[in-house]
Structures are given as structure tokens and as C-alpha cells.
Amino acid sequence: MELPLLCPLPAVEPTQILLTHGGGGRLMHRLIERVFAPAFASPHGETHHDGALLPPGGAARLAFTTDAYVVRPLFFPGGDIGRLAVCGTVNDLAMCGARPLYLSAAFILEEGLPLQTLEQVVGSMRQAAHEAGVEIVTGDTKVVERGRGDGLYITTAGIGLVEHGLHVAPASIRAGDAVLVSGDLGRHGVAVLAVREGLDLECPIQSDCAPLAEPVRRLLAAGLQVHCLRDLTRGGLAAALVELAEASGLSIAIDGAAVPLREEVRGACEILGLDPLQLACEGRFLCVLPEEETVRALALLGPEAAHIGRVHASTPPQVTLRGPLGAWRIVEMPSGEQLPRIC
Amino acid sequence: MRFVDEYRHEHSVVRLAEALRRSVTRDWTVMEVCGGQTHAIVRFGIDALLPERLQLLHGPGCPVCVTPVELIDKAIALAMRPEVVLCSFGDMLRVPGSRDSLMTARARGADVRIVYSPLDALRLATELPGREVVFFAVGFETTAPTTAMAVYQARQRGVHNFSLLVSHVLVPPALEAILSSPERRVDGFLAAGHVCTIMGTAQYEPIARQHRVPIVVTGFEPLDILQGLYMVVRQLEEGRAEVENQYSRAVVPGGNRRAQEIIEEVFCVVPRSWRGIGSLPQSGLGLRPDYAAFDAERRFALEASGVQEDKECQSGLVLMGRLRPVDCPAFGTRCTPEHPLGATMVSSEGACAAYYRYRRA
Known part of the structure; x- marks a missing residue:
């Protein structure tokens, strides 16, 4: 055998x-x-090899x-x-x-x-x-x-x-600065949720996942005095704004009507009881810079970008949003992942 | 977005708010029953548009909030059993039981899954024949028909590894309890539109008559709520106490007969205990004897634990409209969404959660 x-x-x-x-x-x-x-x-x-040997960056x-x-x-x-x-x-x-x-x-x-x-x-x-x-x-x-x-x-x-002398960080944010967002919100969050939970949405939503190196390069190359940049990931716009307010010690006021959202994302949020401001993105960022540079920055960021709010001084620092009826409400840091509601 | 934006139109809202202001000549207190309406009011700042003499109270219409601590403990105990897959709506996961929540139980190894419909839980039972799938059936009349349909289909198809931990409650007995309280402050109600989509409006006629209280079945968007308030105030000012239907685009007087039939087939009216409020007679739904085999409490011989609500939590007073969330000493300090004392702080329909999320100074 x-x-x-x-x-x-x-x-x-x-x-x-x-x-x-x-x-x-x-x-x-x-x-x-x-x-x-x-x-x-x-x-x-x-x-x-165990690692890569990279050329020096010079003075940068x-x-x-x-x-x-x-x-x-x-x-x-x-x-x-x-x-x-x-x-x-x-x-x-x-x-x-x-x-x-x-x-x-x-x-x-x-x-x-x-x-x-x-x-x-x-x-x-x-x-x-x-x-x-x-x-x-x-x-x-x-x-x-x-x-x-x-x-x-x-x-x-x-x-x-x-490769520039700017200090791009929350500490550079100043009262009076404009807050811009680079495109529509929440598509990544809804796209992943829909596949994960087997939701059959009428119009399939594509994730916004994209590299942001190029739009940022354009802003910096144009010589704009960018104070702070923050990409919107888990926790979405709400988490990013609250983090910036807390880190800078300044408040941020947002105009709800100016926040760019696609109809299909709004629809999915209404049905599932989700807050679009808290949905994850993977290819969107906030840009905080002096108000007078808003128009140039928007032109460089493209037609989907929007001027959504303004930084101001108030104690304690908080994020507020003007709703469709003109009333202001606070925007809260999301508490863990969003869970769909009962009815 | 069609069917939404029309009902949030700023100009129409301002016009209606103005009409409401003109119609109020005395002090009135109106309760919105449903937590979904509470959230819309706080989120859109509708209360800021109201005349000073019209006060809003938030009601008990949050199914997650009124589910007894004891039942959450039972759900956790069930979920910890190795053979059990516990299915729940997402809202329920963060709600504290006496020691922990379904979310923390999941971290300890329990198989807890979020479903969007009881029928998803039934499908899971057919896909996992070796496991016991238990659906945590929470909700008012709105969700009762799909729960009933899941059990009905389970019996028809002989799916024996499916059962329900039932905590379905009914709106009219809660209104009775609020109106019968010696500290009654409510002059009129906005009834929950979705509940009435299923049940119709007839159940509210005797309550309106007996307690001399206007009840207006109302939708959930800003214009709905303002119009509902306008209709209640007009009745109060004219000395009427009737059931009226603001939400006529979804509610017909007879309700949804098919849905009522399936509820009737599977459930019967039973006494239920409400978290923070106590036991109310004839205030909930339980499985009929024909469907008792699908009752998880019976199948797993669950014992009553006799646990009590956290003494510091005043959610019962909040749910009965006797305490505003921001007036609770624990609000935002010892009670937050991360460390809730009670369910009203974590449910998406909870009044405390609405104030914490949109109003905290």
C-alpha cells in the first residue's frame, strides 16, 4: 500500500x-x-526589502x-x-x-x-x-x-x-472665517448601509469615496490663506463641525438650506430616520478660510462645493444650524452609530 | 423632495403660525402624543412660532421609552442564550435595562441583530433552522400589523424556531390615564397620525366626549403640526370637544381594515406595564391562545425579575407631560445619550433625546 x-x-x-x-x-x-x-x-x-528608502524632502x-x-x-x-x-x-x-x-x-x-x-x-x-x-x-x-x-x-x-508656510489646523481658525464644504454629503454612509442591510433603494446611491489631494493642491497653489481643512468621515458633517468648534474654541453657524444634499440621500434619510448631517462621507472636506476668499475658493472647488456657514465667537463654543423655518438649533456630536428607527 | 418639502415651506408655516396666534384668546395646553411629533417640534423650532398663551406638552408616544425595564432584562437574558438570535428594531439597542443594554450584551457575545421588519426576523428563522430566532416586538398600533403578520406566517408555514417577546402597547388607554390623573393639565391632544392610519379615528370619539377634550389626528411635518394645533385651538375657543382629522392624506375614519383584521387574528387586548408610568388596564396586546406557542416568555420559561427603574430617572413624569426634559436635574449632567438613566434619553422618539440633541445650551 x-x-x-x-x-x-x-x-x-x-x-x-x-x-x-x-x-x-x-x-x-x-x-x-x-x-x-x-x-x-x-x-x-x-x-x-523591509522598508522603502525615500528621497529627502528638502526644506519642506x-x-x-x-x-x-x-x-x-x-x-x-x-x-x-x-x-x-x-x-x-x-x-x-x-x-x-x-x-x-x-x-x-x-x-x-x-x-x-x-x-x-x-x-x-x-x-x-x-x-x-x-x-x-x-x-x-x-x-x-x-x-x-x-x-x-x-x-x-x-x-x-x-x-x-x-510645501508652504501656512499652519493648516483648528488653532488657525478665526472669528469671521467662512466655512465651505467641497460637495454633497452622506452618499458613502447611505451606499454602505443600503448594501449591508439589503435595502432596495429606488435609485442606487454611489459612495462619494475619492482622493482629495488635488482640490487641496489647487486651493494652496492659488495662494489662498487656508486656515483649516477637515475631511468628513464617520460622524459626517456634524462630527467634523463640533470637533472644529471644540478645538478652536469658536462657534460655527450653519445655514441648513445651503448644505448640499442629493434628493436620493434626503429621501433615504427621511425613510430610515437618519440625520444626513451625521452620515459618513469619504471624499468630502470642510475648508475654513477668510470670508473674502470665499468666491475664489468656491471657483477652485467646483460647482458642487458650497458656502455653508460662518465662524463666530461665543461661549461656550457650539455649532448651530438654521432650519427651514428660520429657527436655530444646536448640532450635536453623534452618539455612536446611527440606528434606524421603529416607525 | 416631493411630499416633504411642501410641508416645510417657510412662507406657509409663517402664515399658519400667524393665523394660530390670532385665534388664541386664552391659556391653552395641548399635548402631542407621538414622540415623532415631539422631535419635529424641537428640531424645526415649531414651539418658538407659537403664541405665548399656547403651551405644548410632550406625550407618552415613544414605544421604546415605555417598554418596561423588566422586559429589556428578559430580552438581554434571552440574547445571552447560545441558541438564541435576538432581533430588534435599531432604536431599542441603546435603551438601558436594569444593568446593561442590548448593545452591551452584544459586546459580551450575545447574538443581537437589527431588523427593519418582523418579517426579516421570520426570514432569518427559516435561514437558521438550528437557532431560535426571537423578535423583540415593540411598538404602538402602527407596528402591530407587521408583527402579527410575521407570527401568522410562521404558523402557516410551520416555522417553529421563531417566537416573539411582546411589548405592544395601545394609545387610547394612555390618553385615558393622562386625562384621569388628578394633576391633569391637558386641554387638547394632537393624536398620532400613523397609529390612526391603522386604527382609524373612532376609538377616540368616546374619549373626546367623556373628558370634553378636542382630539385632532395629526401628521408629522411642520405644517401638519401647526394645522393640527390650529384645529385644536379653534375647538377650544369655540367650546367644542370633537375628534377631527388633520392627516387626511393618510388617515380614513375606518383605518386600515386588513391591518386591523390581522391584529385581531393574532393578538388580544391585555393589561401592560409602562416604563415610568406603571400598569395600565387593557393597554397592550398579547398573543391569543392559538398563537401562545410563539410566545418567547412561555417558550423559554422566563421569570419575572421584579427590578425597578433607576430612582433618579423621572422619565415617567416626562412621558405624562408633567416634567419638561430640561427641568430634570439629571438632564445633560448625570443623564446623557452615552450614559442614559432612562429610555427617553436614547430613543429616537424620546423627548429627553430631542432636547439633548437640538436644544442643549
Whole structure:
């Protein structure tokens, strides 16, 4: 009788992630060669090195950030976890007033993840990096046992250069400043919720997930005195405004009618009992700058941008919103995730 | 947005508010029953448009708020059982029981899932034949028909791993309780439009007659609420006490007969205890004997725990219109959405939550 030989490496190329893919052995190298190296090829990235050696930035200041991405489902209308992982970190750099240059990407893969899924995600990362003008130069891969992860987690870190003398931060905000938003709100939040909860919306809503490096570059290149930038992520406009008010010690008054919202997002919010101001975005930002620069900034940001409010001094600092009937109400920091109502 | 923006039109609202101001000649106190209306009033600042002599009180129409602590504890106990998947509307998850909430139970390993309809919970039961799916059936008459339909279908299709933890309550007995209270301050009611979409308006006729109180079935948008108030005030000023229907685009006098039939098929009227208010006779719905096999309290032999509401929480007074949220000493200090003492601070229809979210100075 002949005993079959047990081999840790499958003879044919596996189509799913196996625990062995994270073992540091041949299969892991094949994964890097097949999936990551071709997608993120860069003159500064060394596929087989522990890190990337980057050229010096000269007199410019460095900006450095990191973020972890867990999203269910991995794919949603208008994007996926890969696009999110690149845009999120690029946007954090852009909000520091930096020009994003290099990203790292660490993957935590769940055993059994179809290789095709990984390739699709990596393909979107490549596309998003291209759009944002950044290179993914170093990375890491780990595999966890089946059931110990939601298919795929990604952590990215990024480095950018601050090539101007402005201090783009909440501390630079002044009373009298204008508050601008770069486009319509809430589409990412509704798009993910709709897929996650199986909601059959009449008009499918696409996520707004996008890199913000280019619009920020335009504002800075035009010489505008940008005081503060803040991207709208979890907690949406409400969270970003309250954070800015608290960090600057100043109040912000918003005109509810000026806040750009698409009809389909408003409709979904009315039906589900969600507050559009608290919905997540992944490709929108607030820009706070001197009132007299409003018109130029809006022209640079494009037709979807809007002047939504004004900074003023009051104690305690708070965010208020003028509603459709002319009454003012406070805008509160969201308390955890929004939960759909009963009726 | 059609069917919404028309009812928030600033010019029409101002005109109606002006008409309301002209029609008030004495002091009147009107209660909006539904928490959805409370939130619209506070969010849009409708109260600021009212004449000084017209005072609004917020009512008990928040199903999450009136669900007894004991039942939330039972839901948590059920959810902690390994075989159970507990399905609930999203509103319920943050509501504190005597020790924790369904949200914290989920963090401790309980399988708690948010559903949008009881029928989603029934579908889950068919997809998970090895598990026991329990739906936490909370709500007024508005949500009762879909709950009833889920149990009806479960019995028809022989889905035996599905059951209900029932806490359905009814609006008319709550109005009776408020009107019978020795500290009655209410001169008129805005009744909840959605409840009447199901039940019609006839149930309110005896209440209006017996207690000499105008009741106007009202919608949820700013113009609806102002028009409802205008209709109540006109009745009060003219000495009338009738049931009128402002929300005629959704409510017909007989209500939705099909919905009533399915409620009647599955449920019967039972006494229920209301959080913060106490036990009210004939104030809720329970499963009929034919459907008793789908009663989770019976199936899992749940014991009454006898726990009490946090003594500091005055949500009962808030729900009865006897205390304004901002006048509660714990409001915004020891009681916040992150650390609620009671349900009115966390429910999307809770009065305390409305003031915290839109009004906190």
C-alpha cells in the first residue's frame, strides 16, 4: 500500500487565501509577486526589502499619518475597502495641507478569502493611488484563521510634504472665517448601509469615496490663506463641525438650506430616520478660510462645493444650524452609530 | 423632495403660525402624543412660532421609552442564550435595562441583530433552522400589523424556531390615564397620525366626549403640526370637544381594515406595564391562545425579575407631560445619550433625546 505524501504547499496555485499565505514561506512570496508587486510597482519601493528608502524632502515639513480600514461589505456601490484605504490616508495627509507622496499598506487576510477578491481590492488601490498621485512603496501581509477576520482588513500609513508656510489646523481658525464644504454629503454612509442591510433603494446611491489631494493642491497653489481643512468621515458633517468648534474654541453657524444634499440621500434619510448631517462621507472636506476668499475658493472647488456657514465667537463654543423655518438649533456630536428607527 | 418639502415651506408655516396666534384668546395646553411629533417640534423650532398663551406638552408616544425595564432584562437574558438570535428594531439597542443594554450584551457575545421588519426576523428563522430566532416586538398600533403578520406566517408555514417577546402597547388607554390623573393639565391632544392610519379615528370619539377634550389626528411635518394645533385651538375657543382629522392624506375614519383584521387574528387586548408610568388596564396586546406557542416568555420559561427603574430617572413624569426634559436635574449632567438613566434619553422618539440633541445650551 502506498501512503500519500502530505505536502504543506498545494500543487496547483490556490484560488483562496490559505493560512500558509501568511507563513512567510514560498506561498507568501508568490502572493507578493503575483498580487502586490505588479500593482504597486515603484522606483522607490523595494518589494523584497523591509522598508522603502525615500528621497529627502528638502526644506519642506513632513506630514505622517496612519489609518486602519474595516468595512462590511468589502465592496459597495462606488468603491471598496481598497479604494477606501488609499483615499482615507491620502485625505488625512491632504487635510494637513500636505502633498501626499508615499503610502504603506498592511493586509490582514482571513483564511479562505478568494484570491480574486484580493486582486480586485489591490486593483482598486492601484487605481486610487494613481488618481491621488501617490506610490504604495512598502507593505506587509498576515493571514489569520477562518472566522477570525471579516475577509480582509487593511492598514495604510502615508507620508506627505508641506510645501508652504501656512499652519493648516483648528488653532488657525478665526472669528469671521467662512466655512465651505467641497460637495454633497452622506452618499458613502447611505451606499454602505443600503448594501449591508439589503435595502432596495429606488435609485442606487454611489459612495462619494475619492482622493482629495488635488482640490487641496489647487486651493494652496492659488495662494489662498487656508486656515483649516477637515475631511468628513464617520460622524459626517456634524462630527467634523463640533470637533472644529471644540478645538478652536469658536462657534460655527450653519445655514441648513445651503448644505448640499442629493434628493436620493434626503429621501433615504427621511425613510430610515437618519440625520444626513451625521452620515459618513469619504471624499468630502470642510475648508475654513477668510470670508473674502470665499468666491475664489468656491471657483477652485467646483460647482458642487458650497458656502455653508460662518465662524463666530461665543461661549461656550457650539455649532448651530438654521432650519427651514428660520429657527436655530444646536448640532450635536453623534452618539455612536446611527440606528434606524421603529416607525 | 416631493411630499416633504411642501410641508416645510417657510412662507406657509409663517402664515399658519400667524393665523394660530390670532385665534388664541386664552391659556391653552395641548399635548402631542407621538414622540415623532415631539422631535419635529424641537428640531424645526415649531414651539418658538407659537403664541405665548399656547403651551405644548410632550406625550407618552415613544414605544421604546415605555417598554418596561423588566422586559429589556428578559430580552438581554434571552440574547445571552447560545441558541438564541435576538432581533430588534435599531432604536431599542441603546435603551438601558436594569444593568446593561442590548448593545452591551452584544459586546459580551450575545447574538443581537437589527431588523427593519418582523418579517426579516421570520426570514432569518427559516435561514437558521438550528437557532431560535426571537423578535423583540415593540411598538404602538402602527407596528402591530407587521408583527402579527410575521407570527401568522410562521404558523402557516410551520416555522417553529421563531417566537416573539411582546411589548405592544395601545394609545387610547394612555390618553385615558393622562386625562384621569388628578394633576391633569391637558386641554387638547394632537393624536398620532400613523397609529390612526391603522386604527382609524373612532376609538377616540368616546374619549373626546367623556373628558370634553378636542382630539385632532395629526401628521408629522411642520405644517401638519401647526394645522393640527390650529384645529385644536379653534375647538377650544369655540367650546367644542370633537375628534377631527388633520392627516387626511393618510388617515380614513375606518383605518386600515386588513391591518386591523390581522391584529385581531393574532393578538388580544391585555393589561401592560409602562416604563415610568406603571400598569395600565387593557393597554397592550398579547398573543391569543392559538398563537401562545410563539410566545418567547412561555417558550423559554422566563421569570419575572421584579427590578425597578433607576430612582433618579423621572422619565415617567416626562412621558405624562408633567416634567419638561430640561427641568430634570439629571438632564445633560448625570443623564446623557452615552450614559442614559432612562429610555427617553436614547430613543429616537424620546423627548429627553430631542432636547439633548437640538436644544442643549
